[in-house]
Amino acid sequence: xxxxxxxxxxxxxxxxxxxxxxxxxxxxxxxxxxxxxxxxxxxxxxxxxxxxxxxxxxxxxxxxxxxxxxxxxxxxxxxxxxxxxxxxxxxxxxxxxxxxxxxxxxxxxxxxxx
Amino acid sequence: xxxxxxxxxxxxxxxxxxxxxxxxxxxxxxxxxxxxxxxxxxxxxxxxxxxxxxxxxxxxxxxxxxxxxxxxxxxxxxxxxxxxxxxxxxxxxxxxxxxxxxxxxxxxxxxxxxx
Numbered sequence: 001x002x003x004x005x006x007x008x009x010x011x012x013x014x015x016x017x018x019x020x021x022x023x024x025x026x027x028x029x030x031x032x033x034x035x036x037x038x039x040x041x042x043x044x045x046x047x048x049x050x051x052x053x054x055x056x057x058x059x060x061x062x063x064x065x066x067x068x069x070x071x072x073x074x075x076x077x078x079x080x081x082x083x084x085x086x087x088x089x090x091x092x093x094x095x096x097x098x099x100x101x102x103x104x105x106x107x108x109x110x111x112x113x114x
Numbered sequence: 115x116x117x118x119x120x121x122x123x124x125x126x127x128x129x130x131x132x133x134x135x136x137x138x139x140x141x142x143x144x145x146x147x148x149x150x151x152x153x154x155x156x157x158x159x160x161x162x163x164x165x166x167x168x169x170x171x172x173x174x175x176x177x178x179x180x181x182x183x184x185x186x187x188x189x190x191x192x193x194x195x196x197x198x199x200x201x202x203x204x205x206x207x208x209x210x211x212x213x214x215x216x217x218x219x220x221x222x223x224x225x226x227x228x229x
Contacts, residue, residue: 032216043118043206043220044157087156093216099145102218104157 004088004105011111018075020108022088025069030094033064033071036087038107044087048073075110083112116141116209118221126227127197134193135224137207142187145210147218148180152203160205163190197228 005023012018024033032051036044048055050062050071061074075082087107091100117140127133137146145164149157161182163169169182183191194201204223211219 034215034217041223041225043208043223044218045220046215046217049215049217092218093210093212099210101147101159101162103159104149106156 003103004090006086006088006105006108008106009109009111011113012078013113014079015077018078018082018110018112020073020075020086020088020110021070022073022105023070024088024090027068027090028100031090031100032092033062033068034089034092034102035060035062035071035073036089038085038087044104047086049092078110078112080112080114083110085109116143116211116219118207118209118219120205120207120221120224122224123222124225124227126229129198129228131197132193132195133197133226134191135205135207135226137190137192137221139188139209143209143211144187146184146190147208147210148182148190148192149206149208149220150203151206151223157206160192194226197226199228202226202228 034049035047037047038044048060048062050064052064055062063072085107087104089102091102119138121136148160151157159172160175161169161171163182163184165184165187181193204225206223208218208220
């Protein structure tokens with residue numbers, strides 16, 4: 001299973017763009033890259049998922065280079081409510097219909113300041 | 115999507131006792147997972163519980179300590195047996211849903227304190 005490495009913590013200010021990079025050197029061909037957000041006393045929540053290139057939704061963008069050995073979650077104009085732990089995971093459902101379980105790394109603790 | 119509820123939301127137990135945590139999903143799902151999250155830590159996968167088969171446990175977790183039931187496609191239980199203070203943690207269940215985003219949905223967790 002691919003191991004992920006992220007910064008332990010990051011600080012930002014309201015209105016700034018935040019980029020969190022995750023390395024996953026051993027990612028397999030069939031692995032998706034998925035980011036989850038977790039607030040205190042809640043279960044993780046899906047943010048965004050991609051396989052390659054760039055994916056954008058109403059919450060974030062995900063940039064994945066051609067070699068897929070890393071990915072960057074981009075949060076535009078963060079607010080105080082974006083303070084949370086962000087997890088990068090590889091695995092999940094396979095193109096073949098199988099499933100590679102999700103293993104959580106340490107995550108990145110993002111603190112947004114006024 | 116899937117909406118997941120867990121019972122109890124929290125409990126305080128005495129060492130040596132057992133607690134069964136329930137996980138209910140609002141739709142039928144094949145894949146369910148149980149995680150543990152110790153205070154300030156990341157999530158650790160305990161086991162995968164697919165309906166119709168025995169649960170598959172991760173390294174460091176055994177069936178005698180964490181027996182799991184999966185009687186149907188919407189329900190599962192995790193029992194924490196013969197508890198010790200080291201079992202104090204948040205226990206979360208999740209389900210895997212194959213769809214546009216192939217994501218896992220997580221329950222709110224059960225906060226367990228063992229005295």
